[in-house]
Amino acid sequence: MDNETLEFDLETLVQEGHLDTIRERFEQLHPADIAAMINELEAREGWTALALLELAEQAEVFGYLDHDFQVELATVAPRAKLARIVVEMNADERADLYNELSDEQREALMPGLVQAEREDIRRLAAYEEGTAGAIMTSDYATLPPDLTATQALTKLRREAPDKETIYRAYVVDEDRKLIGSVRLQDLITAPARAKVGGIMETNTLAVAVSDDQEDVARKIARYDILALPVVDADGRIVGIVTHDDALDVIEEETTDDFHRVGTVTNLASSVGEATILMLYRARIVWLVLLVFGNIFSGAGIAYFEDTIAAHLALMFFLPMLIASGGNAGSQAATLMVRALATGDVEFRDWGYLLLRELAVALALGLTMAFAVSFLGFWRGDASLAATVSLSMVLIVVVGSLIGMSLPFALARFNLDPATASAPLVTSIADVVGVMIYFSIATSFLSLPS
Amino acid sequence: MDNETLEFDLETLVQEGHLDTIRERFEQLHPADIAAMINELEAREGWTALALLELAEQAEVFGYLDHDFQVELATVAPRAKLARIVVEMNADERADLYNELSDEQREALMPGLVQAEREDIRRLAAYEEGTAGAIMTSDYATLPPDLTATQALTKLRREAPDKETIYRAYVVDEDRKLIGSVRLQDLITAPARAKVGGIMETNTLAVAVSDDQEDVARKIARYDILALPVVDADGRIVGIVTHDDALDVIEEETTDDFHRVGTVTNLASSVGEATILMLYRARIVWLVLLVFGNIFSGAGIAYFEDTIAAHLALMFFLPMLIASGGNAGSQAATLMVRALATGDVEFRDWGYLLLRELAVALALGLTMAFAVSFLGFWRGDASLAATVSLSMVLIVVVGSLIGMSLPFALARFNLDPATASAPLVTSIADVVGVMIYFSIATSFLSLPS
Numbered sequence: 074m075d076n077e078t079l080e081f082d083l084e085t086l087v088q089e090g091h092l093d094t095i096r097e098r099f100e101q102l103h104p105a106d107i108a109a110m111i112n113e114l115e116a117r118e119g120w121t122a123l124a125l126l127e128l129a130e131q132a133e134v135f136g137y138l139d140h141d142f143q144v145e146l147a148t149v150a151p152r153a154k155l156a157r158i159v160v161e162m163n164a165d166e167r168a169d170l171y172n173e174l175s176d177e178q179r180e181a182l183m184p185g186l187v188q189a190e191r192e193d194i195r196r197l198a199a200y201e202e203g204t205a206g207a208i209m210t211s212d213y214a215t216l217p218p219d220l221t222a223t224q225a226l227t228k229l230r231r232e233a234p235d236k237e238t239i240y241r242a243y244v245v246d247e248d249r250k251l252i253g254s255v256r257l258q259d260l261i262t263a264p265a266r267a268k269v270g271g272i273m274e275t276n277t278l279a280v281a282v283s284d285d286q287e288d289v290a291r292k293i294a295r296y297d298i299l300a301l302p303v304v305d306a307d308g309r310i311v312g313i314v315t316h317d318d319a320l321d322v323i324e325e326e327t328t329d330d331f332h333r334v335g336t337v338t339n340l341a342s343s344v345g346e347a348t349i350l351m352l353y354r355a356r357i358v359w360l361v362l363l364v365f366g367n368i369f370s371g372a373g374i375a376y377f378e379d380t381i382a383a384h385l386a387l388m389f390f391l392p393m394l395i396a397s398g399g400n401a402g403s404q405a406a407t408l409m410v411r412a413l414a415t416g417d418v419e420f421r422d423w424g425y426l427l428l429r430e431l432a433v434a435l436a437l438g439l440t441m442a443f444a445v446s447f448l449g450f451w452r453g454d455a456s457l458a459a460t461v462s463l464s465m466v467l468i469v470v471v472g473s474l475i476g477m478s479l480p481f482a483l484a485r486f487n488l489d490p491a492t493a494s495a496p497l498v499t500s501i502a503d504v505v506g507v508m509i510y511f512s513i514a515t516s517f518l519s520l521p522s
Numbered sequence: 523m524d525n526e527t528l529e530f531d532l533e534t535l536v537q538e539g540h541l542d543t544i545r546e547r548f549e550q551l552h553p554a555d556i557a558a559m560i561n562e563l564e565a566r567e568g569w570t571a572l573a574l575l576e577l578a579e580q581a582e583v584f585g586y587l588d589h590d591f592q593v594e595l596a597t598v599a600p601r602a603k604l605a606r607i608v609v610e611m612n613a614d615e616r617a618d619l620y621n622e623l624s625d626e627q628r629e630a631l632m633p634g635l636v637q638a639e640r641e642d643i644r645r646l647a648a649y650e651e652g653t654a655g656a657i658m659t660s661d662y663a664t665l666p667p668d669l670t671a672t673q674a675l676t677k678l679r680r681e682a683p684d685k686e687t688i689y690r691a692y693v694v695d696e697d698r699k700l701i702g703s704v705r706l707q708d709l710i711t712a713p714a715r716a717k718v719g720g721i722m723e724t725n726t727l728a729v730a731v732s733d734d735q736e737d738v739a740r741k742i743a744r745y746d747i748l749a750l751p752v753v754d755a756d757g758r759i760v761g762i763v764t765h766d767d768a769l770d771v772i773e774e775e776t777t778d779d780f781h782r783v784g785t786v787t788n789l790a791s792s793v794g795e796a797t798i799l800m801l802y803r804a805r806i807v808w809l810v811l812l813v814f815g816n817i818f819s820g821a822g823i824a825y826f827e828d829t830i831a832a833h834l835a836l837m838f839f840l841p842m843l844i845a846s847g848g849n850a851g852s853q854a855a856t857l858m859v860r861a862l863a864t865g866d867v868e869f870r871d872w873g874y875l876l877l878r879e880l881a882v883a884l885a886l887g888l889t890m891a892f893a894v895s896f897l898g899f900w901r902g903d904a905s906l907a908a909t910v911s912l913s914m915v916l917i918v919v920v921g922s923l924i925g926m927s928l929p930f931a932l933a934r935f936n937l938d939p940a941t942a943s944a945p946l947v948t949s950i951a952d953v954v955g956v957m958i959y960f961s962i963a964t965s966f967l968s969l970p971s
Binding site for chain 1: 550552554675678679688689706707710711725727743744745746748765766768769770772773776777779780781783784785786789792793794798801802805806808809810812813814816817819820821823824827830831834835837838839840841842844845846848849850852853855856857858859860861864866867871878881882885886889890893894897918944945948949952956
C-alpha cells in the first residue's frame with residue numbers, strides 16, 4: 074500500500090489526460106494494486122482510468138474495487154461497456170455487485186446480458202448473506218465419470234478460460250449429483266484411457282448451501298484445501314467456495330470479533346471509510362449500557378460511605394483494586410473468546426478450564442497482593458495492608474473466574490462469546506470489587522462508634 | 523470437532539487392540555480429523571494408531587499433529603519407521619519438526635535419510651523464525667524457458683507426485699534465477715510446440731527469504747494467489763510459500779494481536795494446551811504494571827481528599843465517569859489496532875482520523891452527559907448535575923483521543939500497535955478522568971472554608 078507517489082500521479086495524470094503514461098504504469102502493476110489506486114479517485118476519473126485497460130483486466134480490477142465505488146462507477150459507466158465488464162467478472166463477484174445495485178441500475182444492466190448470465194447472477198444473488206450460497210461461485214468445472222483422462226483434459230481445456238479454478242474438477246452423475254472429484258495433475262499423470270470414475274477421489278468433502286460461511290471457511294482452513302463444493306438438499310453441486318473467499322470470510326469474522334470485544338457493534342463499513350454517524354451508532358449503545366452498569370459500583374461506594382468517611386485512605390487503593398479484578402477478568406475473557414472462535418477450546422472443556430483458571434488466578438492474585446501489601450504499610454498500618462492484600466487476592470480470583478466463564482455462558486445461550494468484552498467484564502468486576510473491598514475493610518478496620 | 527464418540531472409541535479401541543475396526547474408521551476420515559483424534563492419545567497409543575495407516579497417509583496425518591505431540595511420537599517410534607515418515611512429509615513441515623527435536627533425536631533420525639534430504643531439512647530449518655524462509659517449502663516445480671509445452675508437461679508429470687503444488691511451475695534460467703511462472707492450465711491449453719518462455723507470465727511476484735512472514739501472508743491474501751515464490755539475494759528461487767501456510771500465519775498473528783489487546787503476552791502454546799505456569803507468565807507482567815499505573819489514580823483521589831470529604835456524593839459518580847473515559851478510549855483503540863493490522867488505515871491517515879474521532883467522541887460524550895445529568899439532579903442539585911455532565915463530556919473526548927492515538931504513537935516508535943490494550947487505555951483514562959472530575963468539582967462546588 075505504499076503507492077503514495079503513484080496515487081498522486083494517477084489523479085493528476087487522469088486530469089491532465091496523460092492516458093498513455095497511465096497505460097504504461099498500469100502494465101507494471103497487479104490488478105489489486107491498480108484497484109487500490111482507482112478507489113481513491115472520483116467516479117468519473119476512475120472510469121476514465123479503468124477504461125484504459127483491456128476488457129479481461131478491467132473485469133479483474135473492477136472485482137477488487139470497494140463495493141461502494143463499484144456502485145458509483147456503475148452510475149457513470151456507459152451501459153453497454155458496464156455490461157461487457159460484468160460478463161467477464163467472476164460469478165461470485167458480479168452477484169455481490171448485483172446485490173449492491175439499485176433497482177434502476179439493475180434494470181439498466183440486465184438487458185445487456187444473455188439469458189443464462191442473468192439467471193446465474195439472480196440465482197447466486199438470491200442466497201442469504203452469511204451462508205455458503207452467498208460466497209460461492211459458479212465458475213467450476215464438472216466431469217462425467219465415464220470420460221477417459223484424455224477426453225476429460227480436452228473438455229477442461231475447452232472450458233478452462235471461463236473457470237475460476239480447474240485445479241480440481243468435480244465428478245457428477247447424470248442428475249448433477251456430486252460423486253467425487255479429480256485433480257488436474259492426477260488427470261495428467263493418469264494413463265490416457267483410464268476412466269475419470271476410476272481416478273477420482275470419492276470422499277470429497279462438501280457443504281450445504283445454507284451452511285454458515287464461517288464454518289465453511291474454517292473447514293477450508295482446517296483441511297488446507299483450495300475449494301469446497303457446495304451442494305443443494307438433493308446432493309447436486311451448485312457452486313464452490315474458493316480458498317481466497319474463505320480467507321476474506323475469516324478476516325471479516327475476526328474483525329467483527331475484535332470489534333465486539335472492544336464493544337463496537339455492527340459497524341456498517343470498514344473503519345477507514347466509516348462516517349461519524351456510523352461510528353456513533355456502533356459505539357453509543359454499549360457506552361450508555363455500561364454507564365448504567367457502573368451505577369451499581371457507585372451505589373456500592375455510597376453504601377459504604379461511613380467506612381470511607383472514617384478511613385479516607387481506603388480511597389487511594391480503590392482504583393487499583395477494582396481495576397485489577399477487571400484486568401485479570403479481561404485477560405481470561407480474551408483468551409476464551411479467541412480460543413472458542415478458532416476451535417482451540419470447546420464448550421465441554423469448561424470444567425477443566427475453570428479449575429485451571431482458579432489455580433492461575435490464585436497465583437496472580439497472591440503475587441499482586443504481595444506487591445500492594447507494601448503500599449498498605451506505607452499509607453497506613455498492618456490492618457490496612459492486610460485489608461488491601463486480602464481484597465486483592467479475592468478480587469483477582471473472582472474477576473478471573475467471571476471473565477473466564479462469561480464467554481461460555483454467552484455461548485450456552487447461543488449468544489456470541491465475543492460479547493464478553495473487556496469493558497463488560499470490567500464493569501461487572503468493578504461492582505464485585507467494591508463490595509469485596511469495603512466489606513473486608515468494614516470488618517477489619519475499626520469504625521468510630 | 524464433534525468427534526466426541528469417535529475419540530472415546532479410539533482410545534478404547536487401541537487399548538483393547540481392535541485394530542481392524544480402527545482401520546475401517548480411519549478410512550472415512552480426513553487426515554486432519556485423524557490427527558485431531560490421535561492428538562488426544564498417549565504417545566505409545568498414538569503411535570499404534572498412526573502405524574495402522576499407509577505410509578503416505580501416516581506422513582500427512584503426522585504433519586497435522588501438534589508439534590509437542592510430534593516430538594513425543596518421535597521418542598516412542600522406531601527409528602527406521604520414523605525416518606520413512608519424515609522422508610514422505612512436506613518439506614516445510616519436516617523442517618519445523620527438525621527444529622522441535624532435541625539434539626539426540628536429530629542424531630538418531632538423520633542417518634536414516636539420504637544426503638539430499640538431510641541437506642534440504644537443515645537448509646529450511648536454518649531460516650530465522652518469523653521470516654518467509656521459515657514458512658516456505660522446497661516442494662515446487664521449476665521449468666527452463668526453452669522447453670515446449672509438451673516437454674514441460676512430461677517433466678511435471680514425472681515430478682508431480684513429489685511436489686506439494688504444481689498448479690504453477692516457476693521458470694528459471696541456468697543460474698536458477700526466477701524469470702517467470704506458468705500455470706498448469708496454460709500449459710495444457712497452449713499449442714504443443716509453444717515454448718515455456720513464450721507462454722509464461724513475466725511479472726511474477728516474489729518475496730525475499732528474510733521478509734516478515736506476516737507481510738508475505740498479507741500479500742498472498744491481497745493478490746488472491748495460491749503460492750508466492752521466495753528468492754535469495756541474487757534472485758534465485760529457494761522456495762515457495764503456499765496459501766494454506768499464509769492462512770495459518772494470518773490466524774496466528776491475529777491471535778497474538780487479540781491476546782495483546784487483552785494484555786496477554788507471548789503465550790508459548792495454544793490456550794487449550796497451555797500450562798498454569800505458561801498462563802501465569804503471560805499474564806502477570808501487565809497486571810503488575812497496571813497496578814502501579816493505577817497508583818496515579820489513587821494518588822489523584824488522595825490529592826482531592828478535601829473535596830471528597832466535603833462532598834461524599836461525588837464518589838457515587840466516580841466509577842461511571844472514569845469507566846466511561848476508559849470504555850470510549852478502548853473502543854477507539856480497538857478500531858485502530860485492527861484497522862492498522864489489516865491495512866484498512868495507515869499512519870498517514872492519523873490527522874483525518876483524529877478529527878473524525880473528535881467529532882464522534884463529542885457526540886458520544888454529549889449523549890452520555892445528557893443521560894447522567896438526571897442522576898446528578900437525583901443525587902444532588904443543579905451544580906452537581908453540571909459538574910457531572912461537563913466532566914462526562916470532557917472525559918469521553920479526552921479518553922477517546924488518547925485511545926485512538928495510542929496505537930499510532932506505538933507504531934511511530936516501531937512498537938506493536940496492539941500494545942494499546944483496553945486495560946492500558948483504561949488505566950491512562952482513569953488517571954485523566956480523576957483529575958478532570960475532581961478539578962471541575964473543586965471549582966464548581968463550594969468547599970467549607
